[in-house]
Structure formats: C-alpha cells, structure tokens
Amino acid sequence: MERAQLERGPGPAQEMETPETVLMAKADAARLEAAIAALPTPFRETLVLRELQGLDYREISEVTGVPVGTVMSRLARARRRLTDIIGGAQA
C-alpha cells in the first residue's frame, strides 16, 4: 500500500468542536494517564503503541501477537473508553 496515500487524513477545517471535544481538550496529563492506566492491558498496550509510539497496525500485531483485525478493534474500543472518560460521559 502506498504510505503517502494512507497517511493523509482530513484537514482541521473538517473537524467540528462539540462540548465533548472541548472537554477532552482540557484534560490534563494526570487525568489522561490515569484514564489510560485504567484500561485493560490489551487495550492499553494497543492504544499506546499506536498513539505514543506511532506503530502501524502490522507492527502492533507483531508486538502483541494478535491479528491485525484484533488490533483494529482493540484500538477503537480503547479510544472509545478514553473518550467516554475524559469527554465527560463517565466524569
């Protein structure tokens, strides 16, 4: 696959601010770390490998020993749990 093509994403102009995303933007480091630490281990591992270390799905798959599809679903679930917590749903 062509990385240049894959790396592209929507520009900032497409993003919309909502009360939830505004609240998320105000989360401090301690709150964020606490929320990440509270994730189940497979979710935490997958999320941090992607968001902080910049690994792609295939690399995460190699590290964690699970198929790429599982990486995809774990990542989405981990993000949802975090956004629920720091976005206010479970504040």
Add this chain to the structure above:
Amino acid sequence: MTTPSEDHKLLVHAYLDGELDSSHALEIERRMADDPALAAERDRTLALRNVIRERLPREAPPPGLQARIERAVGLRRSAAQPTWRALVASILVTAMVASGSTFLVTAQRDAADRVAEDVESNHLRALMAPQPADVASSDRHTVKPWFAGRIPQSPRVVELAAQGFPLVGGRIDVVEQKPVPTLVYRHNKHLISLTALPVPGRANSAPVHRNSDGYNIVSWTEDGVTYVAVSDVSAADLVNFATQFRTTPPDQ
C-alpha cells in the same frame, strides 16, 4: 438517518490511522460526509489523538530500563518475532503507564475466547480487504467446490436469500493457526461471517450468543463442526440467521 454500523465506525479509526487503501478511504470519506454519527466518531478520535500528543510527549527511557527490556525479551510470550523497535516501544509503554511493575502480557484467553477473537478479527480484516470474500458468488454450487480444492473439509453451504440472508461468497480464514472455511452472508447492508471449525467427536450444542463490544457472536456445534457467526447485525437477527442456517437443507 440510519445508525452507522459498527463496521463503518471501525473503518473510521482505520482511516484516521492511515490503514485503508485509497478506494476504502474514499468510501469512508463519503460516508463521514453523509453521516453525522460517523463524523462525530472521527471528531472524537481526532480530539483524543490531539490531547494525547499534547499532554503525553514521548519520554526518554528511565535508567535501568535496558536491563528490563533484555529480561522481557527472553520472557515475552508472543509467537511472532517482533521488531526491536516495536518491542522496545512496547516495554517503554508498559513501564510508563503501569509504573514499571508489569512487563509481560499475561492475559490468558481460554480456547473459546481465542476462537471468538480470531473469528471476529478475520471478519474485521475482511472489511478492510478489497472484497469480503475470496470467491464471490450467491450460488452454493460455485462456493462449495471452491473450498473443496483448497482445504481438507468443505463446509456445509446453504442459500438463505429467501430468508433475508443472501450468500455473498466464501474465503479461507486462519483460526488458531489453522486454515478454516468462512462463508459470507449479507443481511440488509450488513455482512455476516460464518466460520466452520472441524471438531471431530464434539457433542452437538445449541446456539449461544455473546456480545463483544458492539459485535454479536453466535456459535453452535453440529455434526462435528463448530460454527461461529459474527456480525454487527442485531443479536436477534444473528440468532435468526443461525436458526435459518441450521434448519434449511442445502438443496433447498
């Protein structure tokens, strides 16, 4: 407006992570433009990514970490051979968010969980592929012989279009490191993956439903084969699908 499927929500994440090919990327861009719920999924995910990157910069490894990494390398359970960079990243991450107390992924899954997770993973992977099936046909007389030349045991194939579940095709998946047949059906706009796992001698069992964060999974055992169906259709629809599959003769 209809509720976006779980499949499409996951594809939003894959899109934002740059994991989709150009045709899938364009497709999900179009859907996000049309569907506020998918656009909201995108915005939440981008907001989360931004706040993580702003608040949690990458840190230099703490003193003594090298020894921990080497120790972990020798103990790590993964059957795959991780790249050094990836492995280091993993250890760094675990050390950072778990206060250095745990370095290994110790979660043990039982056999049923492993199978369910593999089947679900294959379903998601198929959604990202150009086609969800390797052989695309609604004719069981095309799909069944396709399997016969590729794996030892060709699955039972029934056509369920009349019951609302048209056959889309079939593919070979890998579950617990073994190639197994998977049938693909459609229900409205949703795909159903039905994987058939040979389990010689295992007693028959009635369909059991479980939910895995938005995906429904129904499994049962019949005539030495365990069937596992996964989809984002409703639980009731998937149970109905299982019932129709079990009760419809192949020749009908």
